[in-house]
Amino acid sequence: MALSGVHKDRGELRIHESLDELGTDLADYIAELSEASVKERGVFAIALSGGSLIGLMGKLCEAPYSKTVDWAKWYIFWADERVVAKNHADSNYKLAKDGFLSKVPIVPSHVHSINDSVSAEEAANEYEFVIRQLVKTRTISVSDISDCPKFDLILLGMGPDGHVASLFPSHSVLDANNEWVTFITDSPKPPPERITFTLPVINSASNVAVVVAGEGKAEAVHMAIDDIGPDCPLVPARMVQPTKGKLAWFLDMPAASKLNSYVFSE
Numbered sequence: 001m002a003l004s005g006v007h008k009d010r011g012e013l014r015i016h017e018s019l020d021e022l023g024t025d026l027a028d029y030i031a032e033l034s035e036a037s038v039k040e041r042g043v044f045a046i047a048l049s050g051g052s053l054i055g056l057m058g059k060l061c062e063a064p065y066s067k068t069v070d071w072a073k074w075y076i077f078w079a080d081e082r083v084v085a086k087n088h089a090d091s092n093y094k095l096a097k098d099g100f101l102s103k104v105p106i107v108p109s110h111v112h113s114i115n116d117s118v119s120a121e122e123a124a125n126e127y128e129f130v131i132r133q134l135v136k137t138r139t140i141s142v143s144d145i146s147d148c149p150k151f152d153l154i155l156l157g158m159g160p161d162g163h164v165a166s167l168f169p170s171h172s173v174l175d176a177n178n179e180w181v182t183f184i185t186d187s188p189k190p191p192p193e194r195i196t197f198t199l200p201v202i203n204s205a206s207n208v209a210v211v212v213a214g215e216g217k218a219e220a221v222h223m224a225i226d227d228i229g230p231d232c233p234l235v236p237a238r239m240v241q242p243t244k245g246k247l248a249w250f251l252d253m254p255a256a257s258k259l260n261s262y263v264f265s266e
């Protein structure tokens with residue numbers, strides 16, 4: 001790893017020389033959290049996002065992880081999903097299925113994708129209902145300080161505008177505090193209709209990892225991590241602040257290139 005350390009208030013930074021190295025570190029990290037969670041709770045509830053994240057998780061499908069991870073204990077969710085048919089090229093479910101889920105022995109009934117045959121609003125409501133049932137049975141843990149679900153791990157990508165999941169800058173979706181899952185119909189990144197975990201759910205997770213690669217995201221990484229002062233706009237990625245859980249950033253060198261150099265100092 002090129003650099004790693006704990007930022008004073010933005011979590012752990014893991015900066016990598018190459019995407020290959022980032023992929024190995026990410027696979028190690030996920031495998032370790034899976035092992036710890038299965039040991040502690042008997043299950044591992046993980047939420048995925050779309051985009052380049054899924055490709056970067058590819059090493060999990062290879063040895064040693066393919067053999068050592070306790071896949072039967074995994075429960076899969078989506079931190080956000082595009083409201084399109086499951087076989088549509090834009091579907092985050094399809095992306096994860098083709099690139100990851102079909103390559104490891106995850107139990108099909110443990111894969112909780114959205115209902116793709118209803119409106120965005122109904123899909124969000126139904127998805128929240130599914131999550132509520134699984135919180136009742138503690139397949140998904142519950143926050144100690146609110147009634148929010150406490151996912152063992154939420155994996156996020158980040159856009160060049162600093163969005164995470166389908167929480168976009170200056171969008172009213174950032175204020176959705178009463179729901180666990182909400183919807184938007186005007187996403188600036190196509191397709192327009194999406195469902196998304198709200199900030200309270202993301203910030204209730206035991207672990208949140210934001211996985212970001214490429215120079216085009218360097219400015220957003222700077223805005224999300226560095227001390228930028230009160231006058232700068234608050235990008236959604238900066239609002240990812242797990243209340244009790246841990247935050248980790250997986251970056252490549254180009255994505256980290258605009259971070260202040262004192263980022264690791266005490």
Ligand SMILES: O=C(O)[C@H](O)[C@@H](O)[C@H](O)[C@H](O)COP(=O)(O)O
Nearest residue numbers: 049050051052157158159164165
């Ligand atoms: O469905 C989506 O669009 C996402 O979940 C979104 O939040 C994504 O993770 C980022 O836009 C980063 O995507 P890239 O890594 O492909 O740039």
